[in-house]
Amino acid sequence: xxxxxxxxxxxxxxxxxxxxxxxxxxxxxxxxxxxxxxxxxxxxxxxxxxxxxxxxxxxxxxxxxxxxxxxxxxxxxxxxxxxxxxxxxxxxxxxxxxxxxxxxxxxxxxxxxxxxxxxxxxxxxxxxxxxxxxxxxxxxxxxxxxxxxxxxxxxxxxxxxxxxxxxxxxxxxxxxxxxxxxx
Numbered sequence: 001x002x003x004x005x006x007x008x009x010x011x012x013x014x015x016x017x018x019x020x021x022x023x024x025x026x027x028x029x030x031x032x033x034x035x036x037x038x039x040x041x042x043x044x045x046x047x048x049x050x051x052x053x054x055x056x057x058x059x060x061x062x063x064x065x066x067x068x069x070x071x072x073x074x075x076x077x078x079x080x081x082x083x084x085x086x087x088x089x090x091x092x093x094x095x096x097x098x099x100x101x102x103x104x105x106x107x108x109x110x111x112x113x114x115x116x117x118x119x120x121x122x123x124x125x126x127x128x129x130x131x132x133x134x135x136x137x138x139x140x141x142x143x144x145x146x147x148x149x150x151x152x153x154x155x156x157x158x159x160x161x162x163x164x165x166x167x168x169x170x171x172x173x174x175x176x177x178x179x180x181x182x183x
Contacts, residue, residue: 088153
């Protein structure tokens with residue numbers, strides 16, 4: 001079999017020339033060129049690969065959400081005024097806190113194993129929805145800021161985060177089935 005590896009990695013078999021002979025089936029990470037077969041022995045759960053891929057998804061999601069948040073704050077400030085800007089900033093803060101908690105908790109769980117990471121992601125999603133509703137109800141009666149700006153900004157940031165996660169995950173070409181039935 002032929003294993004595809006990173007061209008710039010001189011420590012890999014084949015002297016970093018792009019291909020290397022390998023005696024068994026191609027590893028699940030070979031198309032991405034990010035791992036070496038010896039990494040499987042030191043990380044049988046796949047946690048290291050999962051953390052690296054999760055990091056890529058988080059970086060792209062944070063970048064897109066930051067742009068959307070900045071545009072939303074400016075729009076709310078221009079269209080509604082100071083109360084609009086305050087509402088938008090509170091919306092950005094709430095979304096940042098909630099996604100920040102998810103990043104920390106899911107990132108921690110990813111160190112254990114991919115199944116634990118998935119269960120943790122689902123659990124934090126449910127908890128965040130309930131907590132987000134509580135926060136919105138608590139902030140909903142305030143007149144110090146525009147509630148519509150808060151809602152608009154929060155929804156825009158949440159949608160931007162979700163779209164970035166979906167697109168980035170699709171581009172990573174993650175396998176959802178183990179090729180050899182291992183693990």
